[in-house]
Amino acid sequence: MEYLLIVATDPEAEPFVAEEDNVGDWVDDLEARGIRIRGQRLRPPADATLVRVRDGELLVTDGPFTESKEWMAGYDILEVESLDEAIEIASRHPMARFGRIELRPAWPMDVHEPGAERHARERAEEEAAIGR
Amino acid sequence: MTATAADDGRDAVARAHRDEWARVTATLIRQTGDWTLAEECAAEAFARAVERWPSEGVPRNPGAWLTTVAKHLAIDRLRRRANESAKVREAAQVDEVERGRSVGRRAGVPLPAPGDDPAEHESEPGGDWGDEPADGVDDRLRLVFTCCHPALALDARVALTLRTLGGLTTGEIAQAFLVPEPTMAQRIVRAKQRIRNAGIPYRVPDAAALPERLGGVLAVLYLVFNAGYSASGGDAERRGALAGEAIRLTRLVVRLMPDEDEAASLLALMLLQDSRRRARFDDAGELVLLDAQDRTRWDAGEIASGVAVLRALARRPGGIRGPYRLQAEIAASHATAPTADATDFDRIAGLYDELAGIDPSPVVALNRALAHGFAGRPQAGLDELDRLAASGALDRYHLLPAAQGELLARLGRPEAAAERLRAALALAPSEAERRQLRRRVDELDAAH
Numbered sequence: 001m002e003y004l005l006i007v008a009t010d011p012e013a014e015p016f017v018a019e020e021d022n023v024g025d026w027v028d029d030l031e032a033r034g035i036r037i038r039g040q041r042l043r044p045p046a047d048a049t050l051v052r053v054r055d056g057e058l059l060v061t062d063g064p065f066t067e068s069k070e071w072m073a074g075y076d077i078l079e080v081e082s083l084d085e086a087i088e089i090a091s092r093h094p095m096a097r098f099g100r101i102e103l104r105p106a107w108p109m110d111v112h113e114p115g116a117e118r119h120a121r122e123r124a125e126e127e128a129a130i131g132r
Numbered sequence: 133m134t135a136t137a138a139d140d141g142r143d144a145v146a147r148a149h150r151d152e153w154a155r156v157t158a159t160l161i162r163q164t165g166d167w168t169l170a171e172e173c174a175a176e177a178f179a180r181a182v183e184r185w186p187s188e189g190v191p192r193n194p195g196a197w198l199t200t201v202a203k204h205l206a207i208d209r210l211r212r213r214a215n216e217s218a219k220v221r222e223a224a225q226v227d228e229v230e231r232g233r234s235v236g237r238r239a240g241v242p243l244p245a246p247g248d249d250p251a252e253h254e255s256e257p258g259g260d261w262g263d264e265p266a267d268g269v270d271d272r273l274r275l276v277f278t279c280c281h282p283a284l285a286l287d288a289r290v291a292l293t294l295r296t297l298g299g300l301t302t303g304e305i306a307q308a309f310l311v312p313e314p315t316m317a318q319r320i321v322r323a324k325q326r327i328r329n330a331g332i333p334y335r336v337p338d339a340a341a342l343p344e345r346l347g348g349v350l351a352v353l354y355l356v357f358n359a360g361y362s363a364s365g366g367d368a369e370r371r372g373a374l375a376g377e378a379i380r381l382t383r384l385v386v387r388l389m390p391d392e393d394e395a396a397s398l399l400a401l402m403l404l405q406d407s408r409r410r411a412r413f414d415d416a417g418e419l420v421l422l423d424a425q426d427r428t429r430w431d432a433g434e435i436a437s438g439v440a441v442l443r444a445l446a447r448r449p450g451g452i453r454g455p456y457r458l459q460a461e462i463a464a465s466h467a468t469a470p471t472a473d474a475t476d477f478d479r480i481a482g483l484y485d486e487l488a489g490i491d492p493s494p495v496v497a498l499n500r501a502l503a504h505g506f507a508g509r510p511q512a513g514l515d516e517l518d519r520l521a522a523s524g525a526l527d528r529y530h531l532l533p534a535a536q537g538e539l540l541a542r543l544g545r546p547e548a549a550a551e552r553l554r555a556a557l558a559l560a561p562s563e564a565e566r567r568q569l570r571r572r573v574d575e576l577d578a579a580h
Contacts, residue, residue, distance in 0.1 A: 001331040082333030083283055088341065105331050130321055
């Protein structure tokens with residue numbers, strides 16, 4: 001299964017200790033185990049750009065500036081057997097201590113299926129599951 | 133067919149439901165990967181047994197019969213689904229289940245006659261039902277760990293454990309937890325969806341993760357037990373069954389993981405606590421505290437079983453004295469005392485010292501202080517309780533002022549004791565406890 005591993009800051013985590021940031025070892029270890037991984041650190045929200053189309057008009061602004069103290073600091077994409085393996089990997093990322101990590105499973109879809117059909121089909125499946 | 137034979141058949145189905153539900157469902161989940169399908173087909177297999185065993189006789193191996201019937205039903209449904217929607221994914225599932233089976237290729241899937249042992253049908257050339265998993269791990273253990281996976285919400289773990297592992301109906305679980313049935317049904321559906329969508333695996337965790345994950349399983353089972361054990365009044369009948377269900381499922385985990393001391397210790401703890409269930413309320417439905425309970429109403433069989441488990445653990449070399457083990461030994465000390473006054477509180481206080489060393493929670497500290505107080509050191513116990521009260525950690529917990537009150541009474545200070553018990557009264561969460569505290573306050577008021 002494919003997971004997006006979102007590395008985030010968290011003001012309630014222990015203070016960052018630069019000497020203990022061993023993310024290089026973490027990546028090496030995954031590579032050595034044959035786990036395909038790619039990811040990046042991300043520039044902070046101050047360097048983000050927001051793109052919107054409203055009433056047909058393109059709006060480009062800097063931001064978003066939110067009050068939130070938790071923001072996405074990086075990401076990795078993992079291909080693993082199961083959630084248990086993803087949890088084990090996430091637990092050894094230094095930012096699990098100094099921040100927090102969110103695991104989001106990929107939700108594959110046929111991008112060429114017409115949107116209205118997909119929407120109707122998935123709704124029907126959801127209703128069938130709840131109904132029985 | 134005689135009436136007796138029919139009764140035997142019905143008894144056999146009831147027994148098989150208790151003993152085989154988890155095995156049938158767990159095997160089917162591994163084979164189909166579809167929890168709902170597995171449960172529906174397991175339920176249908178038991179319904180067929182109800183129809184057929186009373187008149188046709190009980191199969192020699194009821195579990196194998198039920199598994200075979202349930203699997204035939206699953207193959208049939210998967211094939212119908214595949215035919216209806218021609219979905220590639222589900223067709224692949226049928227192949228997975230059949231795995232070279234020749235008979236199942238026909239549209240109508242034959243069911244074994246109850247008199248037969250379905251194992252005999254397994255000898256067809258090329259027949260491989262895959263009923264035994266390739267890794268040799270009992271499917272029920274996979275089910276235990278998946279139902280109690282930490283990525284599921286706690287209430288979902290509890291519901292799934294009782295439904296899929298325990299075989300309770302959604303209605304029974306809803307009643308036990310006092311929620312509407314549609315709410316519980318939705319909780320279970322969502323939990324199953326989450327298992328699939330989040331990628332929660334159907335397997336036993338590896339050695340590195342096992343201790344923590346087993347701890348999570350035992351916590352769910354103890355929570356189910358306590359939901360049943362703490363029930364009172366009108367709820368007691370509906371919820372009391374949960375205590376027995378938790379004991380049954382814990383027994384299963386102990387059988388599947390016989391070397392895990394804490395699992396066996398939890399079983400002992402549950403048995404020893406459950407032995408007092410009928411004595412906790414008198415005939416008028418009033419709560420009776422441990423020291424005032426009628427010990428003839430304690431279940432001697434459960435006490436003997438719980439003590440036997442602890443004796444076996446004590447003989448194991450290098451056994452772990454974990455939190456469940458220590459709590460079980462404390463419960464055993466109470467359960468084996470002939471009278472409340474003869475209770476060995478020195479031993480109990482020593483066990484609480486040990487427990488406080490590995491579990492620094494304020495509730496353990498409270499019980500430890502009380503045990504020392506009852507062991508002839510009421511002032512030391514009270515001082516410790518006062519420190520705990522000053523820390524503020526148990527500000528809303530009624531048992532803290534109640535414990536202070538009991539030790540003050542022992543110190544010959546009934547007025548101060550009554551004041552503390554009134555404070556407990558204001559915080560007590562249930563009517564039964566409030567009535568018990570009121571009676572105690574009246575006793576103390578009469579004493580001075």
